[in-house]
Amino acid sequence: MKNRLKVLRAERDWSQQDLATALEVSRQSVNAIETGRYDPSLPLAFRIADVFGLAIEEIFQRD
Template identity: 60%
Template sequence: MKNKIKVLRAEQDWSQEALAKRLGVSRQAINALERGKHSPSLQLAFDIAHVFSVDITDVFIPEVSELPVTEE
């Protein structure tokens, strides 16, 4: 899942450590999220949106899988 965490964090002039403390997670967790190596839990995704005062869709961009279209 793609996200804008790094951009939003930079806009606030927050380090990864500062954001991690606000969320109660490790700096390594923030780093993994920013690099797309980890997807957050639903609760963490909402918490991230909340600390930036934005909608969850302003932070996370789901990658749409290409499922075959079937006709009914």
């Protein structure tokens, strides 16, 4: 899956740590997802969508 996390973070001027804190996951998890090393679980994808106020499909797309 591809994702728009880096851009969405940049728009809000959030560090990976800021996002990790908001999501209650480790910074390494945010980095791994953002750089495409692995996909988030579905519950985490929902939390990410919530944090950005977007639908999952607006953040994640198949590659």
